[in-house]
Amino acid sequence: VDLLVRILEKAEGDEELCRACFDLLTEYIEVGKLITDISSKSKIYMAKYLTCFKEYFERNVHAEELVSVMIHNNLPVVLLLEFKEKTFIDDIVNLFLKTKSKKLLKIFENLCVCCDRVMPGIQKHLMECLLQRGQDVFHQLTSESMQSESDEMLQFLTKFCSAGNSATLEARGLVDCETLLNFLQNDTAPFQFKAHCLGLLSAMLVETEECDVLEE
Secondary structure, eight states: OHHHHHHHHHSTTOHHHHHHHHHHHHHHHHHHTTSHHHHHHHHHHHGGGHHHHHTTTTSSSSHHHHHHHHHTTOHHHHHHHHHTOHHHHHHHHHHHHHHOOTHHHHHHHHHHEETTEEOHHHHHHHHHHHHHHOHHHHHHHHHHHHHHTOOHHHHHHHHHHTTOSHHHHHGGGGOOHHHHHHHHTOTTSOHHHHHHHHHHHHHTTTTOOOOGGGOO
């Protein structure tokens, strides 16, 4: 791991070399899943390089994919980010609002729910950042998701909204319900994608009696 990071630092922007390093690091974690202890220890050790890896986002070298895999079901690292390294989360939010990159949604998704455990502190922090500055971005991406039948946005919002805490209610401000309902009325839309839309609408009603979204 240390050797690959040193190679990255000396790659001087060579995309092919950087991509090869990130792909190997990701594969190292994926293969390690066959041996749980190795995978967990590898992800925890790599966490010290999260800030370094973040610098390679939006350079098409698969850095986002590596960080997403590192955070997935990695409770020690997620807790570290929640209580001590929120600037890392803030940086990703700022980058998302600037680039609208759907690759970052998977990172948000893995931060919000880890090991089947809802992370309310992170959810609340994300809501404060995204609702204040990114509502229009989410509405735009939801609309684009409907048109392209791409479900990254739906998956993130579904996991976020299904938590059933205070942030869940606030998350409704990020969901363009009119676009979802219009899509459901499209007779030619794929059934599987319609199912994802219905899943999101169902998640929005978890532990709440406010059902006006479905009255239309």
